[in-house]
């Protein structure tokens with residue numbers, strides 16, 4: 050490798066690290082206390098063959114209305130930091146799962162008043178034959194433990210509606226403190 054190529058590679062790596070840092074700060078448009086990286090929406094930041102920056106995102110569910118907003122926010126953050134040219138690529142497989150939400154983000158959700166998805170939702174189960182993880186599509190609602198109240202921690206909660214403020218959340222109420230809250234449904 051020539052010294053020129055080495056310098057170019059090092060510059061490129063530094064630019065990628067900077068782009069990651071910029072994008073890690075982009076908040077989720079629906080839940081601004083967590084970033085798109087913490088939710089697992091930001092999958093990759095890489096250099097395409099043509100030299101452009103390529104940002105890979107995966108929607109939390111297909112048809113999520115926030116995705117165009119997220120792509121726009123990413124564009125604004127990269128423009129502001131001078132990262133043009135870049136592309137935002139939406140990748141649907143593997144499908145996003147609540148398992149991708151980081152532990153930090155789960156705590157932030159709770160502090161924000163949203164019950165985080167309960168543990169590992171088990172939606173990505175290793176295939177018995179190949180051992181590769183596959184998204185299991187379920188048509189029958191599973192009996193998951195009720196989420197604890199994000200405010201008082203009580204386990205005595207009841208579901209009021211399958212859909213809360215957005216389709217990916219359900220509306221619950223705490224039986225003890227009587228507060229309604231959103232539950233980020235595991236899937």
Ligand SMILES: [Zn+2]
Pocket residue numbers: 198199200201202203223224225226227228
């Ligand atoms: Zn409560």
